[in-house]
Amino acid sequence: MKARVTVTLKHGVLDPQGKAIQGAPKSLGFGGVDDVRQGKLIELELAETDRAAAEAVVTDMCEKLLANTVIENYRIELV
Amino acid sequence: MKSAVLVFPGINRERDMARAFREVTGVEPIMVWHTETELPDVDVVAVPGGFSYGDYLRCGAIAARSPIIPALKAHAAKGGYVLGVCNGFQILTETGLLPGALMRNASLRFVCREVRLRVDNANTAFTSAYTAGQVIRCPIAHGEGNYFADAETLKRLEGDGRVVFRYCDEAGEITDAANPNGAIDGIAGIVDETGRVLGMMPHPENLIEALQGGIDGRGIFESLGRAA
Numbered sequence: 583m584k585a586r587v588t589v590t591l592k593h594g595v596l597d598p599q600g601k602a603i604q605g606a607p608k609s610l611g612f613g614g615v616d617d618v619r620q621g622k623l624i625e626l627e628l629a630e631t632d633r634a635a636a637e638a639v640v641t642d643m644c645e646k647l648l649a650n651t652v653i654e655n656y657r658i659e660l661v
Numbered sequence: 662m663k664s665a666v667l668v669f670p671g672i673n674r675e676r677d678m679a680r681a682f683r684e685v686t687g688v689e690p691i692m693v694w695h696t697e698t699e700l701p702d703v704d705v706v707a708v709p710g711g712f713s714y715g716d717y718l719r720c721g722a723i724a725a726r727s728p729i730i731p732a733l734k735a736h737a738a739k740g741g742y743v744l745g746v747c748n749g750f751q752i753l754t755e756t757g758l759l760p761g762a763l764m765r766n767a768s769l770r771f772v773c774r775e776v777r778l779r780v781d782n783a784n785t786a787f788t789s790a791y792t793a794g795q796v797i798r799c800p801i802a803h804g805e806g807n808y809f810a811d812a813e814t815l816k817r818l819e820g821d822g823r824v825v826f827r828y829c830d831e832a833g834e835i836t837d838a839a840n841p842n843g844a845i846d847g848i849a850g851i852v853d854e855t856g857r858v859l860g861m862m863p864h865p866e867n868l869i870e871a872l873q874g875g876i877d878g879r880g881i882f883e884s885l886g887r888a889a
Contacts, residue, residue, distance in 0.1 A: 595809060596843070598767050647726060650719055650755065652762045653809060 583628045584661040585640045589649045590621035624648055633660055662889040663703040664690040667733070669724040672711035672748065674864065681866035682707070685882035695727040704889030706736050710747030710802070710864060720763060720805045721751030730756055742786060742885060743858040747803055750850070750860035759853055759860045760818070761810030767843025771804040776841055778849055778863060779829040782822045785852055786888035787859045790880035796833045797877040799863035801841055806862035808844035808851075818851055826850035826861055 591597045597619050604618040626643075630636040640658050649656040664682045668675050675692065682690040682705075691701045700706060713724035724730075737743050737758055745753035753759045766772060775798055783793040791797065810818065818824055826849040830839040835847040842862070850861030865878030 596764070596767065596807075598765050598769050598807075598843070602769055647722065648718070650722065650762055652754075652760075652811070653764065 583630055583633070583636050585626040585628055585636060586659040586661060587624040587626065587640065587644060587648055588621055588657045588659075589624065589644075589654050590619060590657075592653055592655055595653045636660055662686045662705065662886045663688060663701075664705040664707060664885075665693050665701055665703045666690050666707045666709055667693050667695065667729060667749075668709075669695045669711070669713035669727060669752075671713045671715055672709055674710035674747065674866065677864070677866045678707050678709040678746065681869045681878070681882050684869055685879055686886045693729060695724065695729050698728050698732060700729070700732045700736055703736075703741070705742040705744060705885055706733055708733075708743065708745040708749030708752050709866075710749055713748055713752065716805070719751075719755065721748055721753075721755040724748075724752045725755035734758065737853075737855075737858055740855070740857060742889060744787065744881070744885070745858075745860040746864055746866065747806075747862055750862055751805065753858065753860045758858050759851060760814045761808055761851070763805050763862070764807040764809050765805050766803070766807050766841070771802075772806075772841045773800075773802040774841070775800050776849075776863060777829050777831055777833075777839065778826045779833045779835070780825070781827055782825045782852075784822075785825060785856050785859070785884075787852070787881050787884050788825055789887060790883040794833060796829060796831065797880070798868060798875055799865055799878060800867045801863045803842070803862055806842040806844060808842075808848040808862070810845065815845065818848075819846075821854070823852050823854070823856075824848050824850075825852055825859060826863070
């Protein structure tokens with residue numbers, strides 16, 4: 583089973599990379615981009631076949647390693 | 662005073678750190694590789710700067726899960742001193758020994774230059790050789806030194822005098838212009854609630870002798886020598 587973990591900065595945490603990206607569409611003529619937040623995507627190939635067990639173990643991994651919950655949120659999708 | 666310096670893959674300031682301890686305290690530090698699970702009997706454990714694990718995932722994130730880390734936590738729990746500099750500070754926040762996080766510099770640029778620091782708390786084991794409010798010179802070299810903590814944590818840090826160093830101008834004023842990385846309230850270094858764990862982004866180990874252009878960083882090592 584594959585798990586896809588999306589890690590994003592929490593609201594209220596300044597994202598200078600997102601801010602830098604935000605300026606670029608405008609200079610290419612793409613209007614109407616009000617805000618950009620950059621995150622990261624981590625894909626895990628798991629031996630586990632049980633969804634509930636997989637979700638539990640990936641949640642544990644997120645809390646302990648994949649996200650820094652001081653500044654980041656995470657979202658898990660099982661594929 | 663006996664000291665140990667942790668070494669992780671990708672760290673590059675461990676020799677500078679070891680040299681500072683040797684020069685100032687006269688005792689050769691013990692280098693400890695990250696796969697060890699026990700620390701030698703020392704007073705201070707230093708976590709040096711560099712780019713552990715290439716700064717992959719987050720700065721310090723992977724080093725903070727190394728085999729040696731439980732021993733570092735045990736050392737802190739039994740009252741030992743811990744000094745984390747630059748990547749070492751990032752590692753200490755990732756282990757949870759210090760609160761908050763170090764984020765990408767607000768400028769998005771790696772900054773390598775000298776800054777001024779104001780000693781906001783001279784009443785710690787790391788700063789007793791300085792006076793409160795003293796302005797010192799110190800080199801910095803980092804891309805992710807933008808200290809962040811939530812409002813509640815900041816209130817606790819400020820209330821307890823745990824902000825030890827702040828970026829300032831030559832007159833000791835905390836200004837945006839003097840802040841090299843966007844750190845909240847100009848925070849450059851903090852201690853934990855026991856006052857025995859210090860994390861700081863600037864490199865005091867790189868300003869300990871005339872050859873390096875000054876000795877403003879010696880105070881940290883002298884203070885530790887007195888405390889331990």
